Amino acid sequence: MRKTRDLVASAFVLAVAIFAFGAAMTQSPGQIGHPGPGFFPGVVAVFMFAMGILLLAKTFAQKSEIETDKSIIPSTRKDYLRVGILAAICAVYLELMDYAGFVLVTPPFCLIVALLLGERRPLVLILHCILVPVAIYVSFQILLSVPLPDGRAFY
Amino acid sequence: MEDIFSGIGLAFSPYAIIAVICGVVGGIVVGALPGLSATMAVAILTPLSFGMTPAVSMAMLLGTYVGAVYGGSISAILIRTPGTPAACATIFDGYPMTQRGEAGKALGWAALGSCVGGMIGLFFLVVSAPLITRFALSFSAPEYFGLAIFGLSIIISVSGKHVTRGMISGAAGLLVATIGMDPIQGSTRFIFNSMDLLGGISLISALIGLFAVSEAFNSAETVMRESERIKQIINGLFPLWREIKGHAVLILKSAVIGTFIGALPGAGADIAAFVSYNEARRSSRTPEKFGTGFVDGVIAAETGNNAVTGGAMIPLLTLAIPGDAVTAVLLGALMIHGLKPGPMLMAENRDLVYSFFCSLFVGNLLLLVFGIGGIKVFTKVVALTKRLLVPIILILCVIGAYAVGNNLFDAKLALAFGVLGYLMQKADFPVAPLALAIILGPMAEVALRQSLIMNHGSWSILATRPISLGLLIIAALSIFFSIRQAQKENKKREAMRS
Known part of the structure; x- marks a missing residue:
């Protein structure tokens, strides 16, 4: 292999x-x-x-059989699939951000990625997908005057 | 003497002290955010300084400069995301320390190394600025090529047991660095009809992708096996005196390297960090420990990159030549205040120049205070579960890459580099050489081509100039010993298996 x-x-x-x-x-x-x-x-x-x-x-x-570290749990197909889905979600997120802007697409992105990674606590999910975008928006756009993507749809 | 006291008075006025505190705190915060560099931090604050006196304005900007260069190490150590390119080399040992629960120790040494590096850089700025300037100005294309090759020789040592793969990774980085406009003739190269590639590959996007996005993917792969979070030890954050004494030579050497590289026009904190790291590994009795969470790696990189702050001020104040991008912005700020940097500045505004020195001193001290004091707050980041941390890292990566040029293409590039970095790790290709080559590639290419032009196509110019020859010899020795070390380790591993 x-x-x-x-x-x-x-x-x-x-x-x-x-x-x-x-x-x-x-x-x-x-x-x-x-x-x-x-x-x-x-x-x-x-x-x-x-x-x-x-x-x-x-x-x-090289010899065909090389011993691997037994202490490392090998990743399964499911694990790789999760990474593939995450990469695809990121690509879609970027495309949608180009169109709809940071504010609209980031909360659902937070929610979907946290769900994909196994977070199931409803309150944590809600707080996460509200607080993270707000904190980033305030830090970059308001405090540092670094513009975030507005989205072409709103020009 | 009167000018010195007047300068001290200007720098220690309440307004100047408040300004430098705001600058250091702001710089640390901006530096820690991926994608926002020290240059951007200083540039953002420059318009705010217009209404201030020159001494207060420069106090704030210099505080921002030292704070931002240090701030990059926080995210590099905690979440494997270089806040600034200068913190890239800090990842090699800083992040493995976090994975072992030693984030507090890594951040403590990073703060101390940055402070001492900055102080030593300042010392050289005060006592030997004209001498260093003369030496730095004797550097031309062959010497820059020697420096770039010495920096690139680190590829072997950061590749661990995969030397061939590391060299392939480095070659790929050199190729990536050639994308965009040809630096000498101005023609376009490898842009595949994309106008977005005309300016080349954004360094920040590549670094964010290779280190941070790929790590987010790795975390997503293993998140379901996350049994418990790594408990971070946050006691004894300030290194003990005997530990400091044990690392004194390393700190001094890295600071001298950083100061000198800072004084070279065009070579910034990122190159200084790599060269200091490489030299620390080359001269170490335990080079095999580098890259595995060895505190010497963090000290060398952080001392080297913060010493640049003093070094880069040397040509700025003595010749009005900016040593790096940040000092180019500072040059603009000085001119806005009606000052003329260069030889006449010292003659006409001596007290002001002394106030700049004092502000740099205070800024470096405050960096240590806020750096050590903030560790308990910073380490809270890694206490978050990966299920919540991964989306935050990914959003910061996207915004960080976007912020460089207000262009979503850069964010897409970061994602592409993230996928590339992840796949490379799966195939045992180290990503650090790729990043290193993207940083040093442009310098190596321009210097090599200019050297050949200078000598009508003959390569002998690289061997006939003493500094260039010296650097190339050290690089060759570094490569030789690193390969021998890797071979020894591979043999040891084979013997253990059989």
Whole structure:
């Protein structure tokens, strides 16, 4: 399992390095005495490729069974699913904030994330989704005069 | 002598003392909030200072400066979120200490290190400003390249047992740093037709994403197994005298590094923190402890970054050259008050300059008072259950990234970097080298290209200038010993397994 993961990681690194080198080559590498915009990323991409090859070689050389720390409880599929859902909620939150602004979308975000993470006490949930946005709004917008997103819908 | 007493009188007037208290408290609060940097804190308060006298105004702004640089460490230590880029290196050991229940100790040392670092920086500012300025101005492209490579050599040491992966992570960071406008020719690179990428990747967004958002995802992964919260020990917050004595050399060395890097135009507190941390690890008898919650890591990073406050004032006051972004704002504030920073400032407004020194002194003392006094309040944050803490961290991350340029694209970038950081951790790729390379990459690239231009394409310029050669040799030694250390540890682990 670990070997497969490392093989995938090595392949990904090599792909990124090749892509970066290709992208760097679209820029001017410059002349010998005057390196251009493509010079530095080109050098870094070659270095990354070399490291990718080294990682691949190490992966092939490693034993298939590597003992893992028994004291660490491994995460389950449910745990990873929770992280995936949380990332998706964050992405939706940002999209909605762009449209509806901070004030409208933050309380439901607080509520949904706390519920997703297992908080079930109704009073705590209510206080959490009211107090947190209010505290952030007061700190940033009022005290520090740092504007928060208004939302395009209200322009 | 008369000017000195007059300066002391100006700095210790009731208004100036109140101003510096407000500045330090405000700076700590703003610095602790992710995304709000020391530059932003000083910039926010500058318009408020217009109606004040120059001495009172600078007392407030200097207090804000030292407070904000220290404030970044609070969120870095407690929730793995660098309040400012300068606190990025503090995470490496500060956050593991919090996970062990030693947040109080980490914050105590951070406050003390910041205070002493600031004081030593101030000492150098007072006694050797012209000398340091002359030395700093002898730095040109090859020396900056040497400095950047020395900073980047820390990649090996922060990668632990995954050296190859750390170097890949660092290379990825260098590539990320090249996105946007080419710093020399002004052409666009790797922006994929997105105008949002024209200015490059926001450093704050990347740091917030890599450290804070990814940690929020990690917490979400393990939240159901959260049996009990880690009890934080908050007794004996102020380090004992014998502990301070034991760390005196480390503190002094980090402060000297921070002061000098602060005096270099363009190199700020973030670079100083990394270089101090790297040097502390390189010269330590127990380098393997760094990154595991070792207090020396916190001391080195915090002393180094706060010493910058004194160092950055050196070229500002002597030559009117700002050492970093904050001193650029301070330069503006001085000019608004009708002062002319530079050689004539010391000649024409000597008493005022002494009042600035005194205000920096008071600001650093207050930083220690509020830093230690506030620990019991700060640590309440980690007493919250993760079920409630994670949404708060995520909202702060989004707002912090947004606040940099009032652009939700930066917040989306922070989320993307958060996902990247989380996946990297799952694949055993350390994220710190990526962050480090994003910080130092632009300096390394510009310095290298300028060096090659200066020497008509010949790389020999890097080896023929003593400072640049010295820095490159130290970097090479640091890399060599770090790799040997990692190999030793890997062998030890293999032996234990078999």
